Amino acid sequence: MKNIIKTILLSVVVLGMSSCTEEKILDLKPVNNILSPDAFTTPTLIATYMNGVYNAAAIGQYNAAPTSPNGGRGYVWGAAFVEQGETRGEDVVNMATFYELTYKATYDPTTPNNVYYWVDGYRLINRCNIMIEGTTEAAAKGVITQAVANDYIGQAKFLRAITHLELLTYFARPYNYTAGATHPGIPYREVGVNTSEEIATESAKPRNTVGEVYAKVLADLNSAETLITTGSSTAFASRVVGRASKWAAIAFKTRLYLQKRDWANVIFEGNKLTGAFALTADPYAPFQNTTSVVPSNSESIFSIQHSATANPGVNASLPSVLKNRALVCISPILWRDKEWLADDKRREDGKFIYTAAGIKYTNKYTDITNQTDAAPVVRYAEVVLNMAEAQARLSNPTTALTLLNSVRNRSLANPIATPTNPIGQAYTAASFTTDAALVAAILKERRIEFLQEGRRWTDIHRLQGDPIVSVAIDGIPAKYASATPAVAAYVLTNSFVVTTSIAAIKGDDYKFLWPIPQIELNTNPGLGQNPIW
Secondary structure (H helix, E strand, C coil): CHHHHHHCCHHHHHCCCCHHHHHHHHCCCCCCCCCCCHHHCCHHHHHHHHHHHHHHHHCCCCCCCCCCCCCCCCCCCCCHHHHHHHHCCCCEEECCCCCHHHHHCCCCCCCHHHHHHHHHHHHHHHHHHHHHHHHHHHHHCCCCCHHHHHHHHHHHHHHHHHHHHHHHHHHCCCHHHCHHHCCECCCCCCCCCCCHHHHHHHHCCCCCEHHHHHHHHHHHHHHHHHHCCCCCCCCHHHCCCCCCCHHHHHHHHHHHHHHHCCHHHHHHHHHCCECCECCCCCCCHHHCCCCCCCCCCCCEEEEECCECCECCCCCCCHHHHHHHCCCEEECHHHHCCCCCCCCCHHHCECCCEEEECCEEEECCCCCCCCCCCCEEEEEHHHHHHHHHHHHHHCCCHHHHHHHHHHHHHHHCCCCCCECCECCCCCCCHHHCCCHHHHHHHHHHHHHHHCCCCCCHHHHHHHCECCCCCCCCECCECCECCCCCCCHHHHCCCCCCCCCCCECCECCCCHHHCCCCCHHHHHHCHHHCCCCCC
């Protein structure tokens, strides 16, 4: 039993699933089909176990019932972070019952979409912890060199860090909610379950504060940056996109510091990537040919990859949900926003946009047959806009404007004024009279650039109580009615009026946070539920 427990994942043992469910999962081998103690006895098996860690990030386990060839719906990093991150915001419309609970905030402690964000998040975290412990022991025994072990440990720490950070944005208040971020966060788990004593200890582990979680995430990302082998060169040939790299750790640090409002460190970390990555001339390039571990473009930093035999399936894969099954469309709120220029290349039908029966959908994920599209976790455009926002908030408008335009201009039909086109569309210094106005433009650019990439909720979360009142968000914004929008909403030349029948939810409302899953509280009642749930 000890060896099986070592291989199964913490969320199964600790999170209080029913005995029937537990037995089903106990009977399953992990996705790499290797059971402890064999997993760390040869270099090949260790490499295979690492593949299993990435598979856990891409697929997950949903409701303990196979809903795809791999049994999961893409929690946390394979598809769910995109779909949940978008439907929690106002820039998409939920058209069916699939994401209705998320879209309307009618979830509860037993709702599968938020329950399995937690469950599969901690399942992945535990697999990372097992990888760290197993490779450490393997190196001590001489099975692999310490250098090889360090690379694996760095990758596992990266995945552990970003998963804790992702969970924090759904189950805890933003970093600046209290002075010193002393409010409740989530448990930061760093132990791979191996003994009954560890099960008891981990199942009773209390929440860390949000500040403590951020500190541990940062420590793991710093360690990953040091330990991971890939990323020590700026040569394009050395890049990988489907595996963690030093660069991916750095990119995530810009995201972390942005959420902390530590503007100087956003810039410091972002500058490390100068020369290693570049924005593509064609803004659509990062969404093409995404099945190769080596990226085909200069912008993709880290993505979760899929294949025809390893993907979240018809119920969850990005091309299925966002295109083929037409479950989530682009909201008229953003589509009709006047700051999104009518001739912007990111509106191009058949390229960025897929139109069916007059309704507009994203076309960033196109393989509806084999569902192999990668989930773009972080790309260089985000790093650039992170730095642009930080520079603007530090009252460096010239630098901020240059960074903003570097992303925006590539999508404009006529960015620069010419004799035949005297009015250029690019922003100029005269476009913004205040730092606040420039920050607002950068935030709007993020909504357009990262539409259907899962970034909206994180921005809503971090902008709560923002010191720039004009860009601060109070709670969850009002949304367009669920179900199919009127075709007229997508015709930019008419006078259609956008309404928001789904009311906003205030930031101090208990529904702003997802509730801690009941299956966790059944085992660990001392963890405490989020207020009022």
